[in-house]
Amino acid sequence: MKREIMVASLLVLTLIVAPAGAFSADNLLITVDDDGSANITFEYTISWIERIAVFFKIAEPEQELKSALEETLGVPVTVTSAESDNASFLVQIFAKVRSTDEGSVYTTPxxxxTRAQEMLDSYWFAPLVEADFSPDLTVVRFPDGYEETFANQSAIPALSHALA
Structure with a gap:
């Protein structure tokens, strides 16, 4: 118990005297599977203060990202892996798949x-964190290997791709 109080005190002191922490979205890879499910891998950079918070389970970026994805997509999301600089998710119902005479058409949401910033702003520690939620590079990969890429975009449009 004394150890936990000491660690919490150290973290509070660090937050008071240290500059704002920084969160930066680096890469987002969305791989759409044949059935419309998707594997999503999000790579990010966090400050040393945030790394300490993750280590002590004070902050869990993968859970915040999971919640944001579930709210945005309106479907359950499973965390498949989480490290201090990346997290991977499985979304069972991501793309809508429509069969046509020419093949299958995949439509992603x-x-x-920008919603992530709004969510961050609702927390008490928001003034202590400088965040950039726009991934440096976003790649959406369809089952046939076709890719759409976006650089430093705060929003990714819905995409449609036909497989022959």
Missing amino acids: GLDF
Whole structure:
């Protein structure tokens, strides 16, 4: 118990005297599977203060990202892995798949990262964190290997792709 109080005190002191922490979205890879599910891998950079918070389970970025994805997509999301600088998710119902005479058409939902900033702003520690939620590079990969890429975009539009 004394150790936990000491660690918490150290963290509070660090937050008071240290500059604002920084969160930066680096890469977002969305791989759409044949059935419309998707594997999503999000790579990010966090400050040393945030790394300490993750280590002590004070902050869990993967859970915040999971919640944001579930709210945005309106479907359950499973965390498949989490490290201090990346997290991977499985979304069972991501793209709508429609069969046509020419093949299957996959339609992905749009994603708006500005909502993440709004969510962050609701927390007491928001003034202590400088965040950039726009991934440096976003790649949406369809089952046939076709890719759409976006650089430094705060929103990704809905995409449609036909497989022959």
